[in-house]
Amino acid sequence: MTAVPLSCDRVSAGYGRKRVLHEVSVAATAGRVLAVLGHNGAGKTTLLRTLAGLMRPQAGQVSCAGGSTAAALRSGFTTYVPAERFVYPDLTVEENLLLATPARARAEAPERMARAFGYYPVLAERRRVTAGLFSGGQQRMLSIGMALMRAPSVLLLDEPSLGLAPAIQDQLFASVRRLADEESLAVVLVEQNVTKALGVADEAVVIRSGRTVHRGPARDLGGLDRTQWWELF
Numbered sequence: 736m737t738a739v740p741l742s743c744d745r746v747s748a749g750y751g752r753k754r755v756l757h758e759v760s761v762a763a764t765a766g767r768v769l770a771v772l773g774h775n776g777a778g779k780t781t782l783l784r785t786l787a788g789l790m791r792p793q794a795g796q797v798s799c800a801g802g803s804t805a806a807a808l809r810s811g812f813t814t815y816v817p818a819e820r821f822v823y824p825d826l827t828v829e830e831n832l833l834l835a836t837p838a839r840a841r842a843e844a845p846e847r848m849a850r851a852f853g854y855y856p857v858l859a860e861r862r863r864v865t866a867g868l869f870s871g872g873q874q875r876m877l878s879i880g881m882a883l884m885r886a887p888s889v890l891l892l893d894e895p896s897l898g899l900a901p902a903i904q905d906q907l908f909a910s911v912r913r914l915a916d917e918e919s920l921a922v923v924l925v926e927q928n929v930t931k932a933l934g935v936a937d938e939a940v941v942i943r944s945g946r947t948v949h950r951g952p953a954r955d956l957g958g959l960d961r962t963q964w965w966e967l968f
């Protein structure tokens with residue numbers, strides 16, 4: 736049996752009276768990457784926010800092995816890395832990573848930091864440099880590193896490759912795969928970069944106008960030609 740630390744069942748969610756997601760069901764599995772694909776405005780970020788416990792579903796259930804979604808977010812069981820890179824620009828890499836570490840886990844900070852550096856060696860090289868001087872890709876790596884300092888079971892990533900150069904994107908996608916394989920993280924990867932996301936994902940769901948229009952093994956989608964893609968999206 737594979738562990739499913741976070742899942743949702745027929746979840747509908749939105750803003751005020753506006754319903755954005757309609758009965759979406761997904762499961763995040765330990766050691767696996769779930770790609771969530773779809774056009775701009777499809778509801779991908781809304782789904783991540785709902786899974787993270789930042790939004791309450793209007794209908795349906797979110798089930799989390801770390802307690803309520805809010806408690807899981809607080810404890811670091813679930814971590815959410817939003818599309819807007821968030822780092823403290825005036826602080827160094829080390830200071831950013833320490834600030835992201837829960838107080839109760841301070842003793843484990845050096846070990847966790849070393850692990851994060853293993854995925855993003857550039858952060859180790861620049862550990863005493865202030866984050867504001869970093870490239871977009873390095874800031875993105877730092878924001879994922881900050882999530883890792885919480886020793887999560889679930890990592891929710893919103894468009895990590897957005898605005899990055901192709902070579903940096905490749906490094907990032909490779910690190911996402913390793914995080915699932917080596918840390919047994921359950922990763923939910925929201926992406927516009929369909930080909931690269933499918934390259935590292937195990938499963939994929941496609942959301943169109945807030946509804947799931949496809950789900951299945953990532954490799955099935957990798958085989959679609961352009962016309963089939965357009966029909967699906």
Ligand SMILES: Nc1ncnc2c1ncn2[C@@H]1O[C@H](COP(=O)(O)OP(=O)(O)O)[C@@H](O)[C@H]1O
Nearest residue numbers: 750753755773774775776777778779780781782
């Ligand atoms: N804070 C908000 N208030 C009202 N509507 C929102 C808000 N955030 C997103 N939306 C709307 O919800 C829909 C889905 O948005 P979003 O989940 O961000 O899509 P995606 O991440 O797939 O681009 C869009 O129509 C968007 O305009």
Ligand SMILES: [Mg+2]
Nearest residue numbers: 779780781818
């Ligand atoms: Mg979005």
